[in-house]
Amino acid sequence: MNSASILTAEAPNAAASAGLAPEPKVVARNVDVHYGEKHALKAVSVDIPARAVTAFIGPSGCGKSTFLRCINRMNDTISTCRVTGEITIDGQDIYDPRLDVVLLRARVGMVFQKPNPFPKTIYENVAYGPRLHGLASGKAELDEIVERSLRRASLWEEAKDRLGESGTGLSGGQQQRLCIARAIAVSPEVILMDEPCSALDPIATAKIEELIDELRTNFTIVIVTHSMQQAARVSQRTAFFHLGTLVEEGATDQIFTNPRDRRTQDYITGRFG
Amino acid sequence: MTQHTVRAYDEELGTLSSKINQMGGIAEAMLVDAVDALAKHDVTKARSVIERDAQLDSIQHDIEELAVLIIARRQPMANDLRHIMGTIRIASDIERIGDLVKNIAKRVTVIEERFLGVRSVTGIQHMTHLVLGQVKAVLDSFAQNNPDLARHVWLHDGEVDTLNNSLFRELLTYMMEDPRAITFSTHLLFIAKNIERAGDHATNIAETVFFIETGEQLSGPRPKGDSSVFAVSGKDA
Numbered sequence A: 001m002n003s004a005s006i007l008t009a010e011a012p013n014a015a016a017s018a019g020l021a022p023e024p025k026v027v028a029r030n031v032d033v034h035y036g037e038k039h040a041l042k043a044v045s046v047d048i049p050a051r052a053v054t055a056f057i058g059p060s061g062c063g064k065s066t067f068l069r070c071i072n073r074m075n076d077t078i079s080t081c082r083v084t085g086e087i088t089i090d091g092q093d094i095y096d097p098r099l100d101v102v103l104l105r106a107r108v109g110m111v112f113q114k115p116n117p118f119p120k121t122i123y124e125n126v127a128y129g130p131r132l133h134g135l136a137s138g139k140a141e142l143d144e145i146v147e148r149s150l151r152r153a154s155l156w157e158e159a160k161d162r163l164g165e166s167g168t169g170l171s172g173g174q175q176q177r178l179c180i181a182r183a184i185a186v187s188p189e190v191i192l193m194d195e196p197c198s199a200l201d202p203i204a205t206a207k208i209e210e211l212i213d214e215l216r217t218n219f220t221i222v223i224v225t226h227s228m229q230q231a232a233r234v235s236q237r238t239a240f241f242h243l244g245t246l247v248e249e250g251a252t253d254q255i256f257t258n259p260r261d262r263r264t265q266d267y268i269t270g271r272f273g
Numbered sequence B: 001m002t003q004h005t006v007r008a009y010d011e012e013l014g015t016l017s018s019k020i021n022q023m024g025g026i027a028e029a030m031l032v033d034a035v036d037a038l039a040k041h042d043v044t045k046a047r048s049v050i051e052r053d054a055q056l057d058s059i060q061h062d063i064e065e066l067a068v069l070i071i072a073r074r075q076p077m078a079n080d081l082r083h084i085m086g087t088i089r090i091a092s093d094i095e096r097i098g099d100l101v102k103n104i105a106k107r108v109t110v111i112e113e114r115f116l117g118v119r120s121v122t123g124i125q126h127m128t129h130l131v132l133g134q135v136k137a138v139l140d141s142f143a144q145n146n147p148d149l150a151r152h153v154w155l156h157d158g159e160v161d162t163l164n165n166s167l168f169r170e171l172l173t174y175m176m177e178d179p180r181a182i183t184f185s186t187h188l189l190f191i192a193k194n195i196e197r198a199g200d201h202a203t204n205i206a207e208t209v210f211f212i213e214t215g216e217q218l219s220g221p222r223p224k225g226d227s228s229v230f231a232v233s234g235k236d237a
């Protein structure tokens, strides 16, 4: 979009921390989602900045996961689900019928609320994507990608001696880190994370947060979280959803110290009925 | 204000506020008594003011401990966070007012009675009246969550400064007329200055209350009356 930002890679982050809306990576306009008769998302419009972390917060059932799934067309897999409106990534309409959805999901990686490793070895879980997309030219390079991804997801130390064991044999928190390793192994441009830390202990959570902070220099990250503190710690922008609408979006610092909307304030201060 | 889902959180915040009110009440009474002790040269009353300052220190400690505990327990956000941080600041401003008043009371115990009765004491009483009004109003603004009242206090601090200036000039004249009154007049000068500074703390509190309630800083032009700095050098402000 804006070619100037390629030359000054730091600019978007600086703008984000200054509370300005930086160059958008993902742009949503008037997105509506129905599950059959159920109107789950209502006219959501938002700009998600490049190379920054955007947090989605809101009470259970408000539509956070639904909106997240719109960004990589995961909702296509739900038969009753109908999405209208416009979503673009780098200006490209991702609901364009000519678009290759498999390629889109390589560009837009996702980590789900519940860890869902493939019933394969730990190694294969991470190697699967890079092999599918031809990102490694040989075994050595693939090994390298697997190790780097597991290290970044802070699972390497625990997994390096059991790479041949099944991913489903790991603990819940380890499985989640495996899924994060799997998502980043293909170097996506956008990473969607749906409550990635809900099954993790505080140390693993801190490691994932450190990872997110590191990833944001290169990736665009959207994270759904029920922890206000986590949203405040890891994100530069925060969007508050309530009953299927996007109530308020702004610089994280502002949302958590001085939200504009009464509903946002009631939610983040623990006053929701 | 809507209640928190966790009721104990509301109670904790309520305790913080009531401790501020308690501190405010003590500080107000101390100021009234200190100036009354001055006018009547009542050394016993002055001593009681000095003793009461310790209560302020102790409540301030309670407030700080409770605030730290609430932050650790509840991880407050938004208006709650501003409220807690603001409460810590207000407690410290009231504690400072207490120190200033205590200093006034100490001076009352050492000044020479024979000079009392000069008009300057009336001036000091007048200043005290204004500052008390400011302190009362700003504590009300806190108790009533009223940023408009806080702004009103903030805008009217100039009147106290103006009074302090005229008192300053008056006392200078006395000192020139009668060198034996220099020690006494100097005490009065400091007393007046302390009252003025107590007023400044009321203004600080007004800024804090405004921030707690709105999340914005008070800003913009404000009438400023203090020109005593210039009076020394003989220039008129």
Ligand SMILES: Nc1ncnc2c1ncn2[C@@H]1O[C@H](COP(=O)(O)OP(=O)(O)OP(=O)(O)O)[C@@H](O)[C@H]1O
Residues within 6 Å of the ligand: A035, A038, A040, A058, A059, A060, A061, A062, A063, A064, A065, A066, A067, A078, A080
């Ligand atoms: N596959 C589905 N079929 C029918 N309704 C659905 C489906 N998925 C979600 N919904 C409904 O859409 C609404 C939004 O759900 P969504 O999962 O997006 O909420 P959420 O904000 O992610 O909640 P949580 O914080 O609990 O994960 C809810 O009312 C939910 O019941």
Ligand SMILES: [Mg+2]
Residues within 6 Å of the ligand: A064, A065, A066, A113, A194, A224
């Ligand atoms: Mg969800």
